[in-house]
Amino acid sequence: MPVEHRDDQFEDRLGAALRSAGGTFDADRTALVAGGETRGRRLRTRRRTAVVSGAAAIALVGVGGALVTPWGGDGTGQRAVGAGGTTVGPGDASPSAGAATAPVPVSGAQLLNTLKELLPSGKLSEQKSRGTASKKGPYAYAVFDDGKGAAALSLSLHRIVPGSGQARQATECPDKAFVPYDDCVTSPLPGGALLRIVKGYEYPDRRVDTKLWTADLVTAAGAYVSVMEWNAAAEKDAPVSRPEPPLNSAQLKTLVADPAWLRAVNAIPASATVETPPVASAPEEVESDDIVTALTGLLPRGLSVVGKSKPDTGFGYVVVDDGKGKSFVQINVQPNSQDLEKELFGEGSGAVTRPDGIKVVVRQGPGDDKGKGLVMRTADALWPDGLRVVVSAFNSASQITGPTRANPALTLDQLKTIATDSRWQQLQPVPN
Amino acid sequence: MRRVRADEYAEFAAARAGHLYRSACLLTAGDTYLAEDLVQETLGRLYVHWGRVSRASNPAGYAQTVLTRTFLAHQRRRSSTERATAVLPDVAVPSAGADVTMRLTLVEALAQLAPKDRAVVVLRYWEDRSIEETAGAMNVSSAAVRTRCVRALARLRALLGEELGEYAAH
Numbered sequence: 001m002p003v004e005h006r007d008d009q010f011e012d013r014l015g016a017a018l019r020s021a022g023g024t025f026d027a028d029r030t031a032l033v034a035g036g037e038t039r040g041r042r043l044r045t046r047r048r049t050a051v052v053s054g055a056a057a058i059a060l061v062g063v064g065g066a067l068v069t070p071w072g073g074d075g076t077g078q079r080a081v082g083a084g085g086t087t088v089g090p091g092d093a094s095p096s097a098g099a100a101t102a103p104v105p106v107s108g109a110q111l112l113n114t115l116k117e118l119l120p121s122g123k124l125s126e127q128k129s130r131g132t133a134s135k136k137g138p139y140a141y142a143v144f145d146d147g148k149g150a151a152a153l154s155l156s157l158h159r160i161v162p163g164s165g166q167a168r169q170a171t172e173c174p175d176k177a178f179v180p181y182d183d184c185v186t187s188p189l190p191g192g193a194l195l196r197i198v199k200g201y202e203y204p205d206r207r208v209d210t211k212l213w214t215a216d217l218v219t220a221a222g223a224y225v226s227v228m229e230w231n232a233a234a235e236k237d238a239p240v241s242r243p244e245p246p247l248n249s250a251q252l253k254t255l256v257a258d259p260a261w262l263r264a265v266n267a268i269p270a271s272a273t274v275e276t277p278p279v280a281s282a283p284e285e286v287e288s289d290d291i292v293t294a295l296t297g298l299l300p301r302g303l304s305v306v307g308k309s310k311p312d313t314g315f316g317y318v319v320v321d322d323g324k325g326k327s328f329v330q331i332n333v334q335p336n337s338q339d340l341e342k343e344l345f346g347e348g349s350g351a352v353t354r355p356d357g358i359k360v361v362v363r364q365g366p367g368d369d370k371g372k373g374l375v376m377r378t379a380d381a382l383w384p385d386g387l388r389v390v391v392s393a394f395n396s397a398s399q400i401t402g403p404t405r406a407n408p409a410l411t412l413d414q415l416k417t418i419a420t421d422s423r424w425q426q427l428q429p430v431p432n
Numbered sequence: 433m434r435r436v437r438a439d440e441y442a443e444f445a446a447a448r449a450g451h452l453y454r455s456a457c458l459l460t461a462g463d464t465y466l467a468e469d470l471v472q473e474t475l476g477r478l479y480v481h482w483g484r485v486s487r488a489s490n491p492a493g494y495a496q497t498v499l500t501r502t503f504l505a506h507q508r509r510r511s512s513t514e515r516a517t518a519v520l521p522d523v524a525v526p527s528a529g530a531d532v533t534m535r536l537t538l539v540e541a542l543a544q545l546a547p548k549d550r551a552v553v554v555l556r557y558w559e560d561r562s563i564e565e566t567a568g569a570m571n572v573s574s575a576a577v578r579t580r581c582v583r584a585l586a587r588l589r590a591l592l593g594e595e596l597g598e599y600a601a602h
Contacts, residue, residue, distance in 0.1 A: 010589055015557040017592075018458060021535040022558055025457040027468060029449040035468070036445055036475020043480050 106264040107131040111140040114260045115155060120251065122146035132157070132267040143233050149242030150233040155255075157265050158224040170216045170224060171196045175309070176398065185249070189257060192220030197249050202230060210236070213245045215252035223265035227256045290427050291316035295331050295391075298418045303409060307397075319397055320409050326397035327409035333424055337388035345382050357384035358420050362412045373403045379415035389419045441482045445475050448495055455496060458554045459503045461543035470506065474499040496559060497569040500551055504570065507547040541591040549584040552577055 108129030116124060128141040138157040143150050160167050171194040173184035181200035189195055195217045202210035210232045217225045229245035229252070232238040247255065292308050295318055299305070306326060307319035317330035345351040345359040353359050359382045366374055378392040393408035393415060410418075452474060456467035477498055478485050488494045542550055548570070555566040556577075563581070567574040 010585065011557065014553075014585070014588065014592075015560070017538050018554070018558045021538045022454040022458050024535060025454045025464070025467070026450070027453045027464070027471075029446065029453070032449040032453060032468060032471050033442070033445045033475065035472035036449070037442075037479055039472050039476025040479025043476055 103267040103269070105131055105133040106138065106267045108134070108138070108140065111138060111155070111264060112142065114258070115140050115142065118255050118258055119144060120146055122246070132264055133269070138264055138268065144246055146246050148246070149231070151230055151241065151246045152232060152234050152238075153227070153229045153246075155225070155227050157261055157268065158226070159265055159268050160218065160222050160224045162218070162220060162222040167218050167222070167224070170226070171218050173198070180401070189217070193257075194218050195253060195257065197252055202235065210240055211245055213247070213252065215256040217256045219262065223262050225256050225261045225265070227252060291331060291333055292318060294423050294427055295329070295418070298421050298423065300410065300414050322409045324409070325405035327405065328394040328396055328398050329410065330392050332388070332390045333427065334388045336386045337382065338386040340388060341382060344380060354420070358382065360416055360420060362416060364412060375403070375407055377408050377410065377412050377415055379412060379419040381419035383425065387424060389424045391415045391419045437482060437486070440486055441479060444491060445478070448492055449475065452495060452499055455499060455554060455558060456503070458542060458558055459500070459550060461550065462539040466506075470499060470502050473502050477502070500555065500569050501571070504547065504551060537592065541588055544591060545584050545587060549580050549587070552580045553584050553588070556581060
């Protein structure tokens with residue numbers, strides 16, 4: 001890429017082309033102005049409501065261990081009312097303008113009652129709940145026994161920003177490279193809602209075979225209903241009580257899609273609104289599409305790429321196959337990592353400083369996750385300007401599954417060559 | 433909002449909505465639905481803070497900054513770094529006389545840039561802002577803007593090449 005090259009003519013032409021292209025976009029301005037004013041009024045109303053209800057108006061999502069998805073999609077920090085988040089459906093509890101009428105709260109006991117009515121016949125014990133007025137958000141928990149073994153079951157309700165990353169995380173199937181599951185299905189429901197059912201495990205490394213099945217429903221207006229069930233009487237530290245959790249996919253769907261939950265979501269007080277968009281102050285990071293493209297280009301000949309990561313930042317992976325089995329290769333590209341120098345490249349680390357100033361350490365050992373015959377080879381490079389590139393190859397198709405071959409598809413030398421390639425320097429975003 | 437202020441706001445919004453929308457269409461690389469959403473969100477924020485906005489030395493520039501930040505915040509929330517390039521979003525029916533092919537090519541090329549790079553291009557070459565002003569609007573360092581700009585230009589030059597030359601010449 002001709003980084004230093006400047007072409008004023010091209011910049012002039014680009015300006016002209018943009019003006020010409022931009023000028024052809026036209027919309028109904030009256031509708032835009034009216035829509036803007038409606039949103040402005042709504043924002044102001046929310047701000048006032050937030051002041052009135054004080055502490056009750058804090059963020060209501062992502063609290064409590066039971067609400068956090070096992071693959072870490074806890075969605076915290078999703079409080080901003082954003083561009084995509086202002087679709088107000090008929091079920092939305094936000095007052096349209098002026099009068100801020102408080103919705104009637106739904107108590108924890110009412111939620112438990114509804115849960116009881118919707119479950120097949122059986123016994124409920126160890127019931128716990130919180131109502132819609134609770135600061136931690138509405139929640140119901142019980143141990144359910146249909147006669148075939150006691151099983152923990154929880155339900156939580158939230159309001160989230162439609163179209164947000166959190167909404168997506170709740171309804172897209174997770175990447176199998178990081179989360180083992182037996183089955184995941186996402187299906188659209190009438191009215192624009194999305195339902196995802198995942199049949200997975202409580203422990204991603206499956207050190208105990210407790211199964212965790214979840215059903216997550218997100219409506220077009222941002223109501224989020226989440227049900228989890230286990231094949232044990234408690235989420236953790238309880239023996240497996242039955243082969244599978246009690247509700248099958250159809251029963252989970254019926255339970256999670258019951259309109260009673262949406263009424264309860266409507267009763268959740270409007271959360272406080274962040275008034276101005278957070279500014280772009282997040283640290284500059286390398287974008288993963290670029291990382292995966294570069295990594296693919298640097299792989300030795302004879303390896304075919306059979307899988308790769310979804311977009312993320314600063315991180316990417318590919319799954320390669322040289323004909324002897326799949327091998328997982330992951331990479332992190334982290335600018336401004338000078339602070340790690342002592343810890344990772346200091347005395348005793350075995351770091352070698354190359355003539356170009358790059359410090360490199362190579363390691364081979366069992367995988368990060370509890371052995372099971374996993375071999376992980378790593379080359380860790382720290383560039384003089386603080387850019388750190390870590391590449392690891394496994395003898396398995398993912399970080400969490402068993403070995404597919406005796407050794408990773410790449411040697412330590414090959415990994416070292418990748419980690420120290422000058423291409424990473426070009427990808428490095430910005431010297432802030 | 434008091435009457436006079438409300439009138440001022442309404443006048444401002446009506447005058448700027450079209451330009452904001454066109455900027456948003458370029459920022460979103462032709463996603464006109466998202467563009468409408470971003471403009472309404474921007475106008476909504478300006479409405480709430482109109483007292484402050486109206487006292488700004490350049491309310492139009494302020495509005496553009498709010499739009500850019502709203503766009504970037506939206507991209508962050510989506511937590512995906514680049515729009516899929518294979519699927520081009522809906523593009524509004526162009527006005528008569530426009531060079532449709534070129535516009536589609538340009539919008540497609542914009543879609544292949546990372547959102548922050550796109551924001552730099554729009555602010556620098558559509559809004560004609562200086563590097564410093566662009567940096568201020570995006571709340572990043574001017575070095576960051578310069579780097580992004582060089583990268584984005586190289587990418588666009590590779591994607592558009594002669595086509596852009598032909599287009600600008602006629």
